[in-house]
Amino acid sequence: MLILTCPYCGVRADETELSPGGEAHLTRHGPGSSDDDFHGYLFTRENPRGVHFERWRHAYGCGKWFHAARDTMTLEVFGTYPAQTTEPPRDICDAITARHPGWNWRDFS
Known part of the structure; x- marks a missing residue:
């Protein structure tokens, strides 16, 4: 069972108390964007086997x-952080690197 700690209220909640929101750190495109950008926003998602960032x-x-931040194969949770954060916190990246040497976070900008 997946158990995550809410960074706002501090409650350790299992997945039945949470709602998944898909991949984190996406560039969202809406009205006024090109068709290609909007298509990418709607349909292009990573589906990694391993470290993944989710909402x-x-x-x-x-x-x-x-x-x-969690590992999709083992359900190991590396940490949680506020949704307004534009990139994973350094301590979470360090925890991931300790378990997966050579791992680095991609550039989303």
């Missing part, structure tokens, strides 16, 4: 959105 909502708690 979650504490649906049956404080109701806030947050990001989580």
